[in-house]
Amino acid sequence: xxxxxxxxxxxxxxxxxxxxxxxxxxxxxxxxxxxxxxxxxxxxxxxxxxxxxxxxxxxxxxxxxxxxxxxxxxxxxxxxxxxxxxxxxxxxxxxxxxxxxxxxxxxxxxxxxxxxxxxxxxxxxxxxxxxxxxxxxxxxxxxxxxxxxxxxxxxxxxxxxxxxxxxxxxxxxxxxxxxxxxxxxxxxxxxxxxxxxxxxxxxxxxxxxxxxxxxxxxxxxxxxxxxxxxxxxxxxxxxxxxxxxxxxxxxxxxxxxxxxxxxxxxxxxxxxxxxxxxx
Numbered sequence: 001x002x003x004x005x006x007x008x009x010x011x012x013x014x015x016x017x018x019x020x021x022x023x024x025x026x027x028x029x030x031x032x033x034x035x036x037x038x039x040x041x042x043x044x045x046x047x048x049x050x051x052x053x054x055x056x057x058x059x060x061x062x063x064x065x066x067x068x069x070x071x072x073x074x075x076x077x078x079x080x081x082x083x084x085x086x087x088x089x090x091x092x093x094x095x096x097x098x099x100x101x102x103x104x105x106x107x108x109x110x111x112x113x114x115x116x117x118x119x120x121x122x123x124x125x126x127x128x129x130x131x132x133x134x135x136x137x138x139x140x141x142x143x144x145x146x147x148x149x150x151x152x153x154x155x156x157x158x159x160x161x162x163x164x165x166x167x168x169x170x171x172x173x174x175x176x177x178x179x180x181x182x183x184x185x186x187x188x189x190x191x192x193x194x195x196x197x198x199x200x201x202x203x204x205x206x207x208x209x210x211x212x213x214x215x216x217x218x219x220x221x222x223x224x225x226x227x228x229x230x231x232x233x234x235x236x237x238x239x240x241x242x243x244x245x246x247x248x249x250x251x252x253x254x255x256x257x258x259x260x261x262x263x264x265x266x267x268x269x270x271x272x273x274x275x276x277x278x279x
Contacts, residue, residue, distance in 0.1 A: 001255075001260060002033070003033045003254065003258045003259075003260065004033075005258055005259040006030060006033040006034060006035045006104075006254075006257070006258055007033060007034030007035070008034060008035075008036070009034075009035050009036065009103035009104060010035065010036040010037075010038065010074075010099050010101060010102055010103050010104070011027070011030050011035050011036070011037055011038065011102070011103065011104035011105070011106065011257070012038040012039075012040060012095070012102055012104070012105050012106065012141075012145060013026050013027045013030075013037065013038070013039055013040070013106040013108055014040045014041070014080075014082060014106065014107055014108050014109040014137075014141060015040075015041060015108040015109030015110060015159075016039035016040065016041060016055075016063070016106075016108065017039060017040075017041030017042070017043065017054075017055025017056070017059050017060040017063065017077075018041075018053075018055045018059060018210065019059075019063065020209055020210050020246070021108075021209050021210065021211075021246060022108055022159065022204065022207060022209060022246045022249045022250060022253075023039070023041075023106065023108040023109070024039075024063065024246070025245075025246035025247045025249065025250035026106050026108060026249075026250045026253050026254065027039055027063070027067065028067065028250070029247070029250045029251065029253075029254045030104070030254060030257070031067040031070070031071040031073050031075075032071060033254070034071065034073060035073060035103075035104065036073050036074040036075065036099065037064065037067055037073060037074075037075045037076075038075070038076045038077075038078060038095055038098075038099070038102075039060055039063060039064060039075075039076075039077050039078070040077075040078050040079075040080050040082075040091060040109075040141075041054070041055040041060055041077075041079065041080070041109070042054040042055060042079065042080070042081060043055060043056060043057040043060050043077070043078075043079025043080075044056065044057070044079070053210070057077075057079055060077040060079070061077055063077070064076065064077045074098070074099075076094070076095065076098050076099070078091045078094050078095065079091075082109050082133065082137035082140065082141060083129075083132050083133060083136070083137060083140075085140055088140055088141060088144045089144065091144075092144050092145070092148075095148070096148070099148075101148060101149070101151070101152075102145055102148040102149050102154070103149070103152075103154050103155070104154065104155050104156075104157070104257045105141070105142065105145050105149065105154075105155075105156045105157070106156075106157050106158075106159070106253060106257070107137070107138040107141055107142065107156065107157070107158040107159060107181075108159040109133070109137060110133060110134045110159060110161075110177075110211075111130070111133050111134070111211070112130055112134075112171060112173070112174040112211070112215075113126040113127075113129050113130045113133075113173075114126025114127060114129075114130065114173070115170055115171045115173075115174070115218060116169075116170035116171065116218055116219070116222050117170055118169075118170060118172075119172050122172065122173065126173070127172070127173040128173075130173035130174055130177060131173055131176065131177045131180075133177075134174060134177035134178060134180075134181065135177040135178075135180040135181055135184070138158055138181055138184055139184065142156060142188065146192070146197070149197055150195055150196075150197070152196065153196040153197070153198075153259075153262075154196065154197045154198070155197070155198045155199075155200075155256060155257045155258075155261075156188065156192075156197060156198070156199040156200075157199075157200055157201070157202060157253045157256045157257055158181050158184070158185050158199070158200070158201040158202075159181075159201070159202055159204070159249075159253075160178045160179075160181040160182045160185070160201040160202065160203045160268055161174070161175075161178040161181075161203055161204060161205075162203050162204065162205040162270060162272045162275060162276050163175040163178050164177075164178030164179040164180075164181060164182045164203060164268070165179070165182070165203060165268075165270070165276055165278070166275070166276050170222075178203075181201060182201055182203070182268040185199050185200060185201040185266065185267075185268060186199075186266045186268075189265040189266030190266065193265060193266075198256075198261070198262075198264065198265040199265055199266065200256045200261070200264060200265060200266070200267045200268070200269065201267070201268040201269070202249055202252050202253050202256070202268075202269055202271055203268050203269060203270045203271065203272070203276070204244065204249045204271050204272060205238070205244065205270070205271065205272025205273060205275045205276065206234055206235075206238065206243045206244060206272065206273070206275075207243065207244045207245065207246060207248065207249055208243050208244065208245055208246070209246060212243070213227070216230045216231055216234075231243065237275055238272070238273040238274065238275050239273060239274030239275070240273035240274055241273070242273065244271065244272070244273060248271060249271055252269060252271050256269070
């Protein structure tokens with residue numbers, strides 16, 4: 001599949017500031033097909049003692065320079081705190097200063113805080129922050145970007161999770177947030193269909209990202225095991241028998257962004273090696 005229709009279109013991808021993540025894989029694949037790329041991420045220096053590092057401004061600038069040079073597309077990097085509506089408004093001013101229209105939005109940014117914990121022991125502030133980053137941000141970013149998407153067919157793809165369908169233990173806030181993303185995807189699809197904007201979600205299972213490695217590290221500490229042993233145990237639950245790659249998730253996301261999926265909207269599609277064989 002060549003996705004010729006993506007050439008010359010413009011996409012915003014949140015959470016795309018690190019080359020090890022799904023967001024970057026999405027941006028790179030879109031650029032390969034000739035799509036102009038806007039990457040949005042925190043763009044802040046590492047916080048001392050922080051186990052899961054956010055993307056820095058330098059990393060973001062390196063990515064857009066590389067994509068622009070390699071694929072001859074227009075690029076832009078914008079630093080944004082997706083929990084801050086004022087910061088999102090500032091991001092949109094920067095976008096509007098460079099691009100006239102947005103064709104594709106990937107709401108991909110996400111994180112988990114305060115885990116592992118049960119509902120009874122979960123820190124309230126960490127629970128709320130997890131919901132904010134993973135669910136409320138999709139609402140905020142979409143509401144800010146949609147006015148630039150109207151007038152011709154467009155696509156929004158939200159990164160949900162298998163956790164939004166099959167509840168994991170000790171990670172309730174993330175699961176609840178991703179279930180919310182699935183329902184938000186469906187309501188947006190209903191509301192925006194008349195404007196020609198399709199809205200779908202991808203539901204990744206185990207994908208080899210920094211977040212996944214961090215999760216295996218936490219589990220190893222909790223169970224007195226090793227990261228390698230936790231990965232092996234997880235692979236036993238996957239019919240295909242292995243952990244997926246960011247490019248696997250990106251391939252599905254790009255399909256949903258393209259005209260190849262022109263009659264698909266309001267769907268939450270699993271990409272998990274067969275772990276979740278249900279609707």
